Amino acid sequence: MKLKYIALLLCLFPLLLAGQPKWKRSAPPVKADLELFHATMTANFPTAETLKKGDFEYEISHRFRPSINDGFDAMYGFDGPARIRMALAYGLSNRLMLKLGRSNILDNIDLQAKVQLLQFRGKTLPSLIALQGGVAWNTEIPVGADGAGIRSRTDGRNFQYYAQLVYNTMLFNKKLGVGIVPSYLYNSAIFTVDSEYTFTLGNYYYYYVNSMWSLWVEYNPIVTGYQGVIGAGETGKSHNSLAIGFDIETGGHFFHIFVTNNDRLNPAQYLVGADRGAGEWRFGFGITRHL
Numbered sequence: 001m002k003l004k005y006i007a008l009l010l011c012l013f014p015l016l017l018a019g020q021p022k023w024k025r026s027a028p029p030v031k032a033d034l035e036l037f038h039a040t041m042t043a044n045f046p047t048a049e050t051l052k053k054g055d056f057e058y059e060i061s062h063r064f065r066p067s068i069n070d071g072f073d074a075m076y077g078f079d080g081p082a083r084i085r086m087a088l089a090y091g092l093s094n095r096l097m098l099k100l101g102r103s104n105i106l107d108n109i110d111l112q113a114k115v116q117l118l119q120f121r122g123k124t125l126p127s128l129i130a131l132q133g134g135v136a137w138n139t140e141i142p143v144g145a146d147g148a149g150i151r152s153r154t155d156g157r158n159f160q161y162y163a164q165l166v167y168n169t170m171l172f173n174k175k176l177g178v179g180i181v182p183s184y185l186y187n188s189a190i191f192t193v194d195s196e197y198t199f200t201l202g203n204y205y206y207y208y209v210n211s212m213w214s215l216w217v218e219y220n221p222i223v224t225g226y227q228g229v230i231g232a233g234e235t236g237k238s239h240n241s242l243a244i245g246f247d248i249e250t251g252g253h254f255f256h257i258f259v260t261n262n263d264r265l266n267p268a269q270y271l272v273g274a275d276r277g278a279g280e281w282r283f284g285f286g287i288t289r290h291l
Contacts (some may be wrong), residue, residue, distance in 0.1 A: 033094060034119040036128055036170045037177055040089070040097070042204050043243055043256040043286050044218055045181050048128035048168040051091030056291035059087040059101065061256075063263035065282040067276070077282045085265035087206050103265040106190075106231070107140035107165055110266045114166075130166040135159060136268035142232040150232070157195075160187045160204070160268040164202075171283055177206035185271040188226040196226035200271055212250060218243040220262075220271070227273050238273025243284070256286040 037047040040057060051057055063083040066074040087101030095116040102109045112134030121126040138158045142150055151157065164183040171178065181202035188196040204218040220241040227238045245258020259281040262274035276282075 006127045032241060034121055034126060034128060035118075036168050036174070037179070037206065038128060038208075038214075039247075039254045040114075041288065042179070042206075042216065042218060043245060043258055043260075043284070044189055044220070044241070044262075045179060045202050045204055046114055046130070046132045046164060046166050046244060047179060048116055048130035048166045050095050050096045050114060050130070051089060051290075053091050053093045055091045057089040057099075058291060059099075059286065059288045061085040061087070061284070061286035063260065063265060064282050065263055066282060068158040068259065068283065072092055083263045083265055084252045090124065101266060103269065105264060105266070105269055106138040108136055108138050108266045108269060110134050110268060112267070120232060125169050125171075127167065130168075132164040132166060133162065135161050136266055142191075157187070159193070160185065160190065162186070162267050162271060164267070175208055177208065179204045179206075183220075183267075183271050185225075185268060188272050189228055191232045192226075192228075196228075198225040198227065198272055199223045200273075201202055206247075213249060214247045214249070216245060216247065216258075220273075223275050229275075230269055230272055239277050241270065241274040242278055245284075252290040254286075254288045256284075258284055260284050 021129060035049065037049050040047055040049045040051060064077045064100055065081050065083065066079060068076050070077060077146060083103060083105055085098050085101055085103040091097045091101035097114050099112050107150035112132055114130055114132040116128060118128045118129040139153055141153055162185045164181050167180045169178050183200045183202055185198045188198040200220050200222050202220040204216060206214050206216045208214045220238060229236055237285040239261065241262040243258050245256060248255040261276045261278055261280050263282060264270045
């Protein structure tokens with residue numbers, strides 16, 4: 001009889017083992033990426049945010065050339081003409097994105113990449129650090145006295161290169177956003193004999209009224225380097241850039257509406273400085289659409 005019980009237990013033992021849950025080391029919890037600013041860019045600067053992998057973003061920006069001071073006859077600047085930029089961005093990964101853009105100033109085409117480098121999750125001062133770099137190609141070449149272009153469109157002097165380090169943080173329970181963007185531009189003036197450079201210390205401040213509305217100011221002082229004109233035959237100097245405005249965020253759209261003294265758009269042009277002084281305001285707007 002005992003042998004029967006032993007034989008029965010031996011038969012049932014594998015079944016009992018199969019019914020037990022298998023032990024497995026639990027995977028460590030995956031932390032969601034830290035997000036501070038609501039968008040990948042402000043009106044003129046990058047933020048440290050990037051697109052998610054596989055996402056697209058479309059951008060269109062306008063800067064009206066006439067000044068608000070031109071008054072009613074110029075519809076306070078809205079009569080135009082306007083500087084225009086269009087761009088399309090793509091998320092290669094959750095922390096790396098590419099963007100291709102073009103402005104109608106010298107038909108400047110720029111390709112840029114932005115990578116998010118570091119995340120600091122402190123309760124007092126959560127921070128993000130990113131690096132953006134790009135190359136710009138000026139494809140509109142002025143015509144000389146003989147009716148031909150003064151040089152080849154693919155001449156190396158038509159190319160510019162820039163790098164921007166982006167630091168973002170949030171204060172007061174994510175109500176006040178701060179961005180600091182030291183920027184370096186090589187070959188700032190493509191029509192000068194010698195290659196020039198420009199170094200600026202861009203900064204911006206956002207106050208988030210609620211999930212839809214925000215108020216902001218941007219300032220881009222030129223620390224050292226070239227601070228002149230960007231077009232052939234132009235004279236004068238550039239000024240520190242200033243913009244003041246508000247954003248509307250709704251349904252995947254971001255609307256930037258503001259006044260500024262700078263009508264230049266692509267980074268290789270904007271970083272040289274504003275074409276007018278701080279009191280010469282003109283209207284501008286930008287729209288980004290997350291696709």
